[in-house]
Amino acid sequence: MAAGMYLEHYLDSIENLPFELQRNFNLMRDLDQRTEDLKGQIDSLAKEYTSNARTLSSDQKLSLLRQIQQSYSKCKEFGDDKVQLAMQTYEMVDKHIRRLDTDLARFEADLKEKQIESTDYDSTSSKGKKGVYGNRLRTVGREAAGNFP
Structure with a gap:
C-alpha cells in the first residue's frame, strides 16, 4: 500500500476523534x-444540622442526615461515572x-520489501546503475521516516 494510502486511511479513522474527545471532556x-x-x-445541610441540632427533633435530625447521605451517594455516583468516562476516553485514544x-509497522515492512525488490532489480540490470524507481522509493522512505536527504 502506498504511503499516502496509509496516511489517508489513518486520517479517516481519526476524523471523529476530536469531537468524541470534546464530548467526553464536556x-x-x-x-x-x-x-x-x-x-x-x-x-448548607451540615450547617443547618450543626447550628440547629439542639432544637431539632429526632425525626428532623434523621431527615437532614439522610439528605446529606443521599447527596454524598450521588456525588460518589458522579465520581464513578467520571472515572468510567475517563477510562473509555483513554481506551479510545x-x-x-x-x-x-x-x-507504521506495515508501512515500514512494505518499504523494506520494495527496497529489497528494487535492489534485486538493480543488481540484475545490465548497466549496473541504480534504477530510478529504487532511488525514488528510498527517497520516499527516508521522507516518511523523517530522514530528509
Whole structure:
C-alpha cells in the first residue's frame, strides 16, 4: 500500500476523534459541576444540622442526615461515572495509537520489501546503475521516516 494510502486511511479513522474527545471532556466537566453543586448542598445541610441540632427533633435530625447521605451517594455516583468516562476516553485514544503503530509497522515492512525488490532489480540490470524507481522509493522512505536527504 502506498504511503499516502496509509496516511489517508489513518486520517479517516481519526476524523471523529476530536469531537468524541470534546464530548467526553464536556460530560466530565458537567459531572464535576454537578458534584460541586451537591457539595454546596451538603455544606448548607451540615450547617443547618450543626447550628440547629439542639432544637431539632429526632425525626428532623434523621431527615437532614439522610439528605446529606443521599447527596454524598450521588456525588460518589458522579465520581464513578467520571472515572468510567475517563477510562473509555483513554481506551479510545489508546486504540487509535495502537492502530497507528500497526500501520507504521506495515508501512515500514512494505518499504523494506520494495527496497529489497528494487535492489534485486538493480543488481540484475545490465548497466549496473541504480534504477530510478529504487532511488525514488528510498527517497520516499527516508521522507516518511523523517530522514530528509
